[in-house]
Amino acid sequence: MNQMKVTKFWLGLEPMEVGTYSNVDPFVLQLIKEGVSLNTTGGVHKLKSGSDSEFEFSGSPTEKAILSWAVLELKMDMENLTKSCSILQVETFNSKKKRSGVLLRRNVDNQTISHWKGAAEMVLRMCSKYHDGFGISKDLDNETMLKFERIIQGMAASSLRCIALAYTKVTDEELEVEGDMNKMVVKDNGLTLLGLVGIKDPCRPGVKTTVEACQHAGVNVKMITGDNVFTAKAIAFECGILQPNQDTDETVVEGEQFRNFTHEERLAKVEKISVMARSSPFDKLLMVQCLKQKGHVVAVTGDGTNDAPALKEADIGLSMGIQGTEVAKESSDIVILDDNFASIVTVINWGRCVYNNIQKFIQFQLTVNVAALVINFVAAVSAGEVPLTAVQLLWVNLIMDTLGALALATEKPTKDLMDKEPVGRTKPLITNIMWRNLLSQALYQIVILLTLQFKGESIFGVTSKVNDTLIFNTFVLCQVFNEFNARKLEKKNVFEGIFKSKLFLGIVGVTLVLQVVMVEFLKKFANTERLNWREWIVCIGFAAVSWPIGFVVKFIPVSDKPLLDFLNFRKRY
Ligand SMILES: Nc1ncnc2c1ncn2[C@@H]1O[C@H](COP(=O)(O)OP(=O)(O)OP(=O)(O)O)[C@@H](O)[C@H]1O
Numbered sequence: 374m375n376q377m378k379v380t381k382f383w384l385g386l387e388p389m390e391v392g393t394y395s396n397v398d399p400f401v402l403q404l405i406k407e408g409v410s411l412n413t414t415g416g417v418h419k420l421k422s423g424s425d426s427e428f429e430f431s432g433s434p435t436e437k438a439i440l441s442w443a444v445l446e447l448k449m450d451m452e453n454l455t456k457s458c459s460i461l462q463v464e465t466f467n468s469k470k471k472r473s474g475v476l477l478r479r480n481v482d483n484q485t486i487s488h489w490k491g492a493a494e495m496v497l498r499m500c501s502k503y504h505d506g507f508g509i510s511k512d513l514d515n516e517t518m519l520k521f522e523r524i525i526q527g528m529a530a531s532s533l534r535c536i537a538l539a540y541t542k543v544t545d546e547e548l549e550v551e552g553d554m555n556k557m558v559v560k561d562n563g564l565t566l567l568g569l570v571g572i573k574d575p576c577r578p579g580v581k582t583t584v585e586a587c588q589h590a591g592v593n594v595k596m597i598t599g600d601n602v603f604t605a606k607a608i609a610f611e612c613g614i615l616q617p618n619q620d621t622d623e624t625v626v627e628g629e630q631f632r633n634f635t636h637e638e639r640l641a642k643v644e645k646i647s648v649m650a651r652s653s654p655f656d657k658l659l660m661v662q663c664l665k666q667k668g669h670v671v672a673v674t675g676d677g678t679n680d681a682p683a684l685k686e687a688d689i690g691l692s693m694g695i696q697g698t699e700v701a702k703e704s705s706d707i708v709i710l711d712d713n714f715a716s717i718v719t720v721i722n723w724g725r726c727v728y729n730n731i732q733k734f735i736q737f738q739l740t741v742n743v744a745a746l747v748i749n750f751v752a753a754v755s756a757g758e759v760p761l762t763a764v765q766l767l768w769v770n771l772i773m774d775t776l777g778a779l780a781l782a783t784e785k786p787t788k789d790l791m792d793k794e795p796v797g798r799t800k801p802l803i804t805n806i807m808w809r810n811l812l813s814q815a816l817y818q819i820v821i822l823l824t825l826q827f828k829g830e831s832i833f834g835v836t837s838k839v840n841d842t843l844i845f846n847t848f849v850l851c852q853v854f855n856e857f858n859a860r861k862l863e864k865k866n867v868f869e870g871i872f873k874s875k876l877f878l879g880i881v882g883v884t885l886v887l888q889v890v891m892v893e894f895l896k897k898f899a900n901t902e903r904l905n906w907r908e909w910i911v912c913i914g915f916a917a918v919s920w921p922i923g924f925v926v927k928f929i930p931v932s933d934k935p936l937l938d939f940l941n942f943r944k945r946y
């Protein structure tokens with residue numbers, strides 16, 4: 374796994390090369406170590422000799438990166454340092470303030486000090502002094518402030534996450550003011566800047582292709598992050614969320630900006646926004662809400678507790694199984710066990726496959742129902758008797774419900790599912806294309822079966838009992854052939870990949886065998902007469918026509934506008 378790593382360190386206005394840390398003033402170095410080791414929620418464990426690495430680090434990825442840098446590069450001794458001070462107050466990191474602080478008292482000289490660590494430009498704003506490399510404390514005037522800001526931007530632009538370390542001494546009087554020991558605050562003004570660290574959060578291999586795959590599938594990928602806007606932009610370019618040379622005026626915003634827009638402005642802009650930086654948990658939630666209001670189906674991925682509100686609000690929340698916090702996992706619908714963003718494509722593909730299979734099944738089932746209903750109704754009204762008996766209809770139901778569902782709903786996802794636009798929230802489950810397919814097939818079946826019903830006896834010169842069996846047999850065989858048609862809703866070649874669907878072929882085979890048994894051997898039970906081979910050929914011939922019909926109707930263009938909208942004139946948007 375690729376982990377976050379500190380790759381840059383600025384002491385005052387000086388960039389420090391790895392290996393030159395021994396030149397740093399010991400006093401400043403000591404303060405940095407103190408700040409890192411005591412102002413953290415992470416931990417360092419010394420491993421027994423013999424293991425690959427000497428230390429093991431725990432905590433959030435950012436904490437781990439800073440701790441490992443301090444231990445391995447600065448030779449920080451965490452254990453000793455924690456013993457040398459007592460902690461009076463802590464302010465834990467939260468996503469809104471993006472900083473953490475601690476108030477501590479040194480055992481040696483009883484000095485009280487507050488340490489801060491957090492998002493660089495935010496901590497910088499709390500500082501009025503800085504230490505240069507020689508340990509000299511200098512005033513932080515406007516000009517130097519600008520220089521620091523530029524350093525931060527420079528680091529961020531090379532996709533580093535910048536964290537600033539700062540401290541200040543707290544006098545006893547300042548402590549006294551607070552009075553009550555329990556209400557002591559970690560002093561957060563007039564700080565002295567100690568240094569800036571740049572943490573590289575490498576883009577996982579494969580993320581770029583995943584983003585491209587999503588975009589190809591009509592899924593708009595947005596990045597909402599707590600990082601600085603420059604870091605966010607750099608990473609977004611790296612992983613393809615922003616295209617090279619793309620204008621970032623409208624596509625990149627900061628959380629605060631977004632929050633301060635009016636509701637209307639937000640709705641107007643939200644679709645264009647690809648990157649939101651320095652966002653709080655509330656901003657993430659707000660973004661999801663806006664997108665949903667615009668009618669989009671929103672999926673959110675997240676790992677942290679700060680993502681929980683957005684994960685919960687989203688239509689589909691996806692959390693990370695390894696790096697994710699319990700709160701995030703609890704708020705999500707799907708946990709990605711391997712933390713791999715590429716799994717999103719799998720999720721989309723399978724989701725679409727299931728939806729598509731349901732559509733195929735519905736189309737298949739509706740055809741049977743419409744045909745059976747009309748045939749029996751017309752025959753009952755005009756001739757006073759129904760061609761399909763109760764047992765026969767039960768048998769037809771068995772093929773279409775149980776076996777049909779098994780055959781059509783178990784088909785595996787295909788690649789072309791990712792070439793389509795997403796279905797969206799308001800599209801009907803039964804599309805016009807499905808209506809076209811199912812009505813044409815049902816119409817054919819009705820015509821052929823009613824012809825048999827009224828003219829079959831004279832055309833084929835058979836008894837009415839045999840004619841009824843002919844009708845029943847043709848009807849069932851029509852469904853079997855139509856089951857193939859149902860495999861593809863839009864494509865003309867319905868046999869594509871048929872040999873990969875072993876279950877489908879198996880079920881069609883079983884259905885045919887059962888039908889033969891039904892007609893030839895279950896005379897009493899199914900009310901059938903035996904058919905000779907000529908009659909079988911006639912039935913199969915009639916049924917097989919549903920293939921060319923299925924092929925031809927696919928040339929008929931249909932409108933995208935849902936059929937029900939044509940019928941329902943009053944419902945205007
Ligand atoms: N342990 C920490 N101590 C101090 N500051 C931190 C720490 N972790 C993150 N930060 C700061 O907060 C910012 C990230 O904020 P936040 O955690 O709200 O966002 P996020 O989008 O969840 O980030 P992540 O990529 O870590 O999931 C970072 O850019 C960094 O400046």
Ligand SMILES: [Ca+2]
Pocket residue numbers: 676677679680
């Ligand atoms: Ca996070």
